Amino acid sequence: MIMSLVSGQIISRTGRLKAWPLGGIALMVVGLVALSTIGVATPFPLSAGYMLVFGMGLGASMQPVMLTMQSAMPAKDMGMVTGSARSSVRWAARWAPPPSCPCCSAACRRRSRRRFRPPSRARRSRPR
Secondary structure, three states: OHHHHHHHHHHHHHOOOOHHHHHHHHHHHHHHHHHOOOOOOOOHHHHHHHHHHHHHHHHHHHHHHHHHHHHHOOHHHHHHHHHHHHHHHHHHHHOOOOOOOHHHHHHHHHHHHHHOOOOOOOOOOOOO
């Protein structure tokens, strides 16, 4: 959240936009590489620092996209643009593909089959 605020303020003052998404993606890559080294014996402050680096990269890369979308639309549509962008992020997070781990993928598929059955295959409760 802090990096999103900082990047938004600096972009608004300077007008320079291109470096923020690239720097944010670079920070995210560094954070993911650092997170891949976490083990059972890794101290919590170190893993929290890795998560902080990833989160800073995420904040730095998401805010410029939002500012670009908002500046491309007329002022009367500002709320619609902001809401649409945030809703699409939430929907993308909800319907993201399952992890690549075969065990996790199989478990996710079983859960999603149970949860999202087509109406014709849904179990019908019998009246008592």
